[in-house]
Amino acid sequence: MRLDVVTIFPEYLDPLNVSLVGKARARGQLDVRVHDLRAWTYDRHNTVDDTPYGGGPGMVMKTEPWGDALDSVLADGYEAGSHAPALIVPTPSGRPFTQELAVELSERPWLVFTPARYEGIDRRVIDEYATRMPVYEVSIGDYVLAGGEAAVLVVTEAVARLLPGVLGNAESHRDDSFAPGAMANLLEGPVYTKPPEWRGREIPDVLLSGHHGKIARWRRDEALRRTAANRPDLIETCDPKAFDKKDREM
């Protein structure tokens, strides 16, 4: 998979050099290219913004730098293979970014991110590229950030960990929250490791029992309890029949 990011803060994407994404890049599983939008400005001040038509607060990012930047990035054609790019536009007015959408994006060969700043990008840029490729306007949550770069980090990590070979078996995303199956749409339960006693706090006996069926049932019950407490909205989306089937397997 290839990821391109066009931004006025390229250094904001430095975390893509470390940890899971950094390792995937080093192994050649991920090709990440970060571009400074100001490289496509030609005035003395490297201007990327201007006042909004119709008035209002803040500034709007100009069409020309974005158009020149995206044309340049897309011209690569990704070795002119059958690599259809998709544009990923972080915005508070976008569709919620979910695990389901992460799975959908992880199946695409090429993602081009356009994290904006100020009050966003002149709408004509999105409309222009929507004539050429799929555009995903996504929001990472119901709060307002100052720009889209944090969303690029979030989406990239959520997508990269789903790519084949990026997570080792030990870190499998099989039991992820929101992954399909009996644990679908359930939050993770509590986790424990050595020492067996810490400041008078011990490990739940079932986890020391070695009885895999009981452990699996306990973990599911804990996930249900935590989901009911923190995300009751997800409870209705669970498939109770999946639990019966899972119980029969335990």
Ligand SMILES: CN1CCC[C@H](Cn2ccc3ccc(-c4n[nH]c(N)c4C#N)cc32)C1
């Ligand atoms: C007051 N104005 C309102 C419009 C947005 C302005 C800041 N901004 C400019 C570009 C941009 C991109 C994403 C986000 C963002 N905020 N919250 C999320 N979940 C996001 C996501 N993905 C925010 C952004 C601030």
